[in-house]
Amino acid sequence: MARRAPNILITGTPGTGKSTLCENVASTTGLRHLEIGKLVKSQQLHSGWDDEFDCLVIDEEKVCDALEDQTAEGGCLVDYHGCDFFPERWFDLVVVLQTDNTVLWERLEKRGYSRKKIQDNVQCEIMHVIVEEASDSYREEIVHVLQSSTPEEMEENVERLTQWARSWRPSS
Structure with a gap:
């Protein structure tokens, strides 16, 4: 069954602006914003807490099971910092959003992240871990890296994705 609306994965290191971008694109396009972190908490799609990384350990299989029907319908903006476990067909x-390291550090500090968690995430950004993960997991032609350090870049990204979603046509 062909989707009537596109599914878009928005990924990137925590603090790069994924949720803000998704909220803005959803409000202009009518696509549904699926914030995986919130779904994991509300639907208990995890296997407990990881003290070392100060976060829930998501159960990737449960997450995919929970999203299967919604992504089959289309019209989803999936928002998560990891991406390699989602099926490519979705x-x-x-x-992939990227942010200047100084800006990213400040954003994560404002969130109250521990120094270790900030350092780990900034290191991830420096090493392009999420870009590599996306490039290894999805077809080259559907992966796009966008800068997300300034309000102007955020506005450009919202406009770019809004235009893309409005012009999308299902493949035959």
Whole structure:
């Protein structure tokens, strides 16, 4: 069954602006924003707490099971910092957001992240871990890296994704 609306994965290191971008694109396009972190908490799609990384340990299989029907319908903006466990067939576009390291550090500090968690995430950004993960997991032509350090870049990204979603047509 062909989707009537696209599915877009928005990924990137925590603090790169994924949720803000998704909220803005959802409000202009009518696509549904699926924030995986919130779904994991609300639907208990995890296997407990990881003290070392100060986060829930998601159960990737449960997450995929919970999203299967929604992604089959289309019209989803999936928002998560990891991406390699989602099936490639779900997405028409994969966007990796990147942020200047100083800006990222400040954003994570404002969230109250521990120094270790900030350092780990900034290191991840420096090493392009999420870009590599997306490039290894999805077709090259659907993966796009966008900068997300300034309000102007965020506005450009919202406009770019809104235009893309409006012009999307299902493949035959």
